[in-house]
Amino acid sequence: MNNIIASFFSASFLFIVIRVGIPLLFASMSAYVASLSGILNIAVEGIMIFGALFGVYFSALSHSAWIGLLGVIVIGTVCSLILAFFTMKMKADAAMSGIALNLFASDISIWLLLIWTGSKGTSASLPSKVLPTINIPIIKDIPILGQIISGHYFLTYVCIALAIFVYILVYKTPFGMHMKACGLDADAALSVGIKVNKVRLISIILSGILAALGGAYLSMGYMPIFSNNMTASRGWIGIAANAVGQGNFLIVILATFVFAIAQGIVNNLALMQLPSELINTIPYLCVMIGLIILSVRNYQKARKNK
Amino acid sequence: MTAKPVKKKQFLLTKEKPFTALQIITSIFTALAITFVVLALVSKTPVKDFVDLLTYPLKSRFNFGYVLVKMVPLTFAGLATLLYFRTGLFNLSTEGVFYISGVAATAIAVNPSILTGNGVIDPVLCILTAAIVGSIIALIPGFLKAKYGANEMVISLMLNSILFGIGFWIIKNFLAKQGVTGQSSAPFEASAKLPVIIPKTQVHVGIVIMAVMVVLVYILLFHTKLGYTIRMTGLNSRFAKYSGMSAFSLFMVVHLIAGFLGGMGSAVELLGVYNSFTWATLPGLGFTGALMAMLGKNHPLGVLGAAFGISYLRASAQLLANMSPVIDIKLISIVEVILTLMISSQYFLRKWREKQLLKEEQEHE
Numbered sequence A: 001m002n003n004i005i006a007s008f009f010s011a012s013f014l015f016i017v018i019r020v021g022i023p024l025l026f027a028s029m030s031a032y033v034a035s036l037s038g039i040l041n042i043a044v045e046g047i048m049i050f051g052a053l054f055g056v057y058f059s060a061l062s063h064s065a066w067i068g069l070l071g072v073i074v075i076g077t078v079c080s081l082i083l084a085f086f087t088m089k090m091k092a093d094a095a096m097s098g099i100a101l102n103l104f105a106s107d108i109s110i111w112l113l114l115i116w117t118g119s120k121g122t123s124a125s126l127p128s129k130v131l132p133t134i135n136i137p138i139i140k141d142i143p144i145l146g147q148i149i150s151g152h153y154f155l156t157y158v159c160i161a162l163a164i165f166v167y168i169l170v171y172k173t174p175f176g177m178h179m180k181a182c183g184l185d186a187d188a189a190l191s192v193g194i195k196v197n198k199v200r201l202i203s204i205i206l207s208g209i210l211a212a213l214g215g216a217y218l219s220m221g222y223m224p225i226f227s228n229n230m231t232a233s234r235g236w237i238g239i240a241a242n243a244v245g246q247g248n249f250l251i252v253i254l255a256t257f258v259f260a261i262a263q264g265i266v267n268n269l270a271l272m273q274l275p276s277e278l279i280n281t282i283p284y285l286c287v288m289i290g291l292i293i294l295s296v297r298n299y300q301k302a303r304k305n306k
Numbered sequence B: 001m002t003a004k005p006v007k008k009k010q011f012l013l014t015k016e017k018p019f020t021a022l023q024i025i026t027s028i029f030t031a032l033a034i035t036f037v038v039l040a041l042v043s044k045t046p047v048k049d050f051v052d053l054l055t056y057p058l059k060s061r062f063n064f065g066y067v068l069v070k071m072v073p074l075t076f077a078g079l080a081t082l083l084y085f086r087t088g089l090f091n092l093s094t095e096g097v098f099y100i101s102g103v104a105a106t107a108i109a110v111n112p113s114i115l116t117g118n119g120v121i122d123p124v125l126c127i128l129t130a131a132i133v134g135s136i137i138a139l140i141p142g143f144l145k146a147k148y149g150a151n152e153m154v155i156s157l158m159l160n161s162i163l164f165g166i167g168f169w170i171i172k173n174f175l176a177k178q179g180v181t182g183q184s185s186a187p188f189e190a191s192a193k194l195p196v197i198i199p200k201t202q203v204h205v206g207i208v209i210m211a212v213m214v215v216l217v218y219i220l221l222f223h224t225k226l227g228y229t230i231r232m233t234g235l236n237s238r239f240a241k242y243s244g245m246s247a248f249s250l251f252m253v254v255h256l257i258a259g260f261l262g263g264m265g266s267a268v269e270l271l272g273v274y275n276s277f278t279w280a281t282l283p284g285l286g287f288t289g290a291l292m293a294m295l296g297k298n299h300p301l302g303v304l305g306a307a308f309g310i311s312y313l314r315a316s317a318q319l320l321a322n323m324s325p326v327i328d329i330k331l332i333s334i335v336e337v338i339l340t341l342m343i344s345s346q347y348f349l350r351k352w353r354e355k356q357l358l359k360e361e362q363e364h365e
Helices: A002-007 A011-036 A044-062 A065-089 A094-117 A143-149 A154-172 A174-184 A186-191 A196-222 A234-245 A249-269 A282-305 B003-013 B016-042 B046-058 B061-086 B094-109 B121-148 B152-175 B206-223 B225-235 B247-273 B285-295 B300-320 B329-343 B350-364
Strands: none
Touching (some): A011 A143, A011 A174, A011 A234, A011 A249, A044 A094, A065 A094, A065 A196, A094 B285, A094 B329, A154 A174, A154 A196, A174 A186, A174 A196, A196 A234, A234 A249, A234 B152, A282 B121, A282 B152, B016 B329, B046 B061, B046 B300, B061 B094, B061 B225, B061 B247, B061 B300, B094 B121, B094 B152, B094 B247, B121 B152, B121 B247, B206 B225, B206 B247, B206 B300, B225 B247, B285 B300, B300 B329
């Protein structure tokens, strides 16, 4: 037991938290940029699946992980454009479209796997490529810090860079202000000359690319293959983390990493003789309790103001 | 060109109901056309595959029965979800409710000391237990929404994963066959199973229960005060207050009924089709139920129609999967996604309709 507790304070534990946290961060950033500009993107999970699948497929076709990654970005864009066309242009129900895309992604990925490999389980027979692992030159030699932040996958650093990019975009640029305006009140934004549709289109494309990259992280690094249901609700967790954050990017990131820490603890506990099915619910329970506390507080605040 | 009859037809099509029908039919044709294109890309015999897909359920009594069996859980999930949607709630907990209620039904169905051995009482006992468990579970997001306005969509999604973990743990540790560490439960007692009602098919008595529930939900929605409140609250969230019913109790009642329907559907599906509980993942019925509610325009009869249509293709694909290298039940998701996107689009064909209406106007002048 002491060993287990000690393991939570080790460098390798923090390394694992980053490892499991990055795909969640991709997902929550994806949900965040869309919801900030007033679009409900609940297709995060589905776009992640497509990103994971097509990263593997394109890299196997082209024998290059980089072309695979390019394909992932294209797929993310295409998915978000489809979503944007139906929800913005055709005024389809955003939630329903998202759910349909999620179901579609989860089913059709299995079918495509069957067509491409003859197996419904994994893409093991496709010769797909994996993005490199990066050892940061000087930092990797610093004792503890090096162990924690060096030696991650390429997309881990891309994710961190994108998080900084999103932060600057949202808080330091006029475009970020426009995004928030569109999210708060589209009519008001329109009346002061903001091109609501353009802002939203850009946001949703960004959202799609982020989700697809999250998928690619899973199948081109975290694992070297695509396997059936490999996103395992990570997209939904991202959406939940975004809901907890209520529009504040730093809280979204914090919520994501609280979840990642819970996941890391779960991974460690799994080594003990505990029922894994129950342990696996802990992260979801954390998010749910977080959401409940948040709504109770909002409720009490609203009552006080009355 | 014979202008006259054509014009008359168009005149009719711009009315509300025929227009909706036109939208649905166009969507179905588009969805099937795209499915054909996809088949043409991967299959050596696309035409044969496509025709098979559309006609296979009609080829034998068993096949058609299989369609009916498949539509039962989809209809139940659709009915449960349409109640949420009608009230303006976006709750997706039917997925988790299906799972945990199935576990509850299994707990009774594998336990000879609780069962009576009577072929009527036992299934009723199992189904009622599942339905009550479903209601109680659905009240969790229901209460949080009704009291605190918590985001029911995210909460219900998290709840699904939690219920799955708990349910699977119960199955593995308490309901598995003695001495076997598998992922399925012990077999159901024979007396708990739902009897097959059409010989040479798998069609079980669950389809009758389903039909009764469709009628009951129809009556509830369109012929009771509660149903009126539900519909009006969906249109305007402040309505409940003015109808004399608090929003709190309305939300609670809706969750209670929806959970009941979900739990019931789960037990009916398990006892009708399965011999033991074998769901090692979430069955996906809750999400598909949401699609059924949407495709059926949140109307009980619409849900029935949507469930039949989707089950027809799913059953066909599943039966053909062994014979064709390219057809699989997962292929039908193409049809599902296209139908959902197109039918939920408010602007779909609207330009055409406006043009027609304008033309009529000019002709009348």
